Amino acid sequence: MEGLAEVRQEGRPRRVERQDPPLDLGSPRTIRVVAIGGGTGLPMLLQGLARFSRRATALGPFEITAIVAVSDDGGSSGRLRRENGVLPPGDIRNCLVALADVRRRSIARLFGFRFGAGRGLRGHSLGNLLITALTSLEGDFLSAVERAGRMLGCQGRILPATLEPVHLIGRLSDGSRIVGERTFDRRRSSPIERVELAPGAPPASPGVLEAIRQADAIVLGPGSLYSSVISNLLVAGVADAIRQSSAVRILVQNLMTQPGETDDLDAAGHVRAVLRHAGDVADFLLVDRGRSHPRELLDRYARRGQVPVVLDESLVLSQGVIPIGAELAAKRGRIRHDPDKVAAAVLGLVLQAREA
Incomplete structure (x- = not known):
C-alpha cells in the first residue's frame, strides 16, 4: 500500500x-x-x-x-471501587461480553444484566459484581478477568492497562484542573489541555x-x-x-x-x-x-x-x-x-x- x-x-x-x-x-x-x-x-x-x-x-x-x-470512578464501577477496593470492572465487563462465545449467550446476558431496584443493588451490573467476587476468589484482578473470560469462552484476551488504582486528572486551559473521570463529561468554559494519571506513569499490566x-x-x-x-x-x-x-x-x-x-x-x-x-x-x-x-x-x-x-x-x-x-x-x-x-x-x- x-x-x-x-x-x-x-x-x-x-x-x-x-x-x-x-x-x-x-x-x-x-x-x-x-x-x-x-x-x-x-x-x-x-x-x-x-x-x-x-x-x-x-x-x-x-x-x-x-x-x-481502568480510570473509571463513576456509576457501579465507582461504587465497587470505593467500597470493595477493586479496579473498576465496568469497561472490562463490556469487553468480556463483546468477545463472548456465541454459544454462551445466556451467560453473557447475565453479565450484562443491570439491577433496576433494590437497596445496595440498584444500578449495579451483575457482571460487575461477578468480577468483584472473582477478584476475591482468585486473589487478584487480572486472574479474575482471565477466569471470567474462560466462563464466557471469550475469543481473545482482555488486559487492564494497569493494575494500579489510578485516577484521571485534567488540566484546563485556564490553569484549573478537574479530578476524577466522572467529572470529564461536564460542560465548562475552559477546554481540557492535558490529562495525567495519579499516581503518574503506573506500570503496565x-x-x-x-x-x-x-x-x-x-x-x-x-x-x-x-x-x-x-x-x-x-x-x-x-x-x-x-x-x-x-x-x-x-x-x-x-x-x-x-x-x-x-x-x-x-x-x-x-x-x-x-x-x-x-x-x-x-x-x-x-x-x-x-x-x-x-x-x-x-x-x-x-x-x-x-x-x-x-x-x-x-x-x-x-x-x-x-x-x-x-x-x-x-x-x-x-x-x-x-x-x-x-x-x-x-x-x-x-x-x-x-x-x-
Whole structure:
C-alpha cells in the first residue's frame, strides 16, 4: 500500500487514501490485533473483530487483545471501587461480553444484566459484581478477568492497562484542573489541555507491552478521547511500545463530539491531542465516509451538545497522519459505529500493509 510506505519511509504522507479496505485476507499467518480503549467504543470494535475471527477459515489464525482503561470512578464501577477496593470492572465487563462465545449467550446476558431496584443493588451490573467476587476468589484482578473470560469462552484476551488504582486528572486551559473521570463529561468554559494519571506513569499490566510489540495492527479508539484512549497511553511503556512498533497503527475517529471532553474539537484536534500526549503513535486516521444523517437526528444530538466531528484532511495530514475514508456508521437508529464495518476497515488495512 503506497500510503503506508509513505508514512513509514518519509515520515510525511503526500496524499489521502479514499477507499473501503477489502475483506479478503487469505493469509495463513496469525493476525494479531491489539485494540486499546474503553467505554462503549472498544466493545463495539471487539464485537466486530470477534465476528471475523469466528469465520476465520480465510483469515488463518486470528488473535485479539484488548487493552482496557481502568480510570473509571463513576456509576457501579465507582461504587465497587470505593467500597470493595477493586479496579473498576465496568469497561472490562463490556469487553468480556463483546468477545463472548456465541454459544454462551445466556451467560453473557447475565453479565450484562443491570439491577433496576433494590437497596445496595440498584444500578449495579451483575457482571460487575461477578468480577468483584472473582477478584476475591482468585486473589487478584487480572486472574479474575482471565477466569471470567474462560466462563464466557471469550475469543481473545482482555488486559487492564494497569493494575494500579489510578485516577484521571485534567488540566484546563485556564490553569484549573478537574479530578476524577466522572467529572470529564461536564460542560465548562475552559477546554481540557492535558490529562495525567495519579499516581503518574503506573506500570503496565503483565502481557500489555508484549502484546503491543507482537501486534500486526494497533487500534486506538473509538471512544472518549481523554478518558478511554489517551488515559491508556499514559501507562508506563505503552506509548513507547506503540511508537517503536512496526504494526499498522490506526486511530479511529469518533463520529460525534463529546460534551465536556471534545466540545467543538475537529478531527485534527483529536489527532493533535493524542500526539501531544503520546508522540508518534498513529499512521492512519480512520474516518467515516458514509451516508449523511437525517436533520432531525442531528438536531436531537445538538440539543445534547453533540455535533459531527469535522474533518479537514490537510490539517490531519500536516501532523503526519493519513486520513482513510470508509463507511463506518450504522445505517439505522442512533449515530454510532457499525462493528462489522469498523472491523472490516481495520483488517483491510492489515492486508494492504502486508502487500506493501
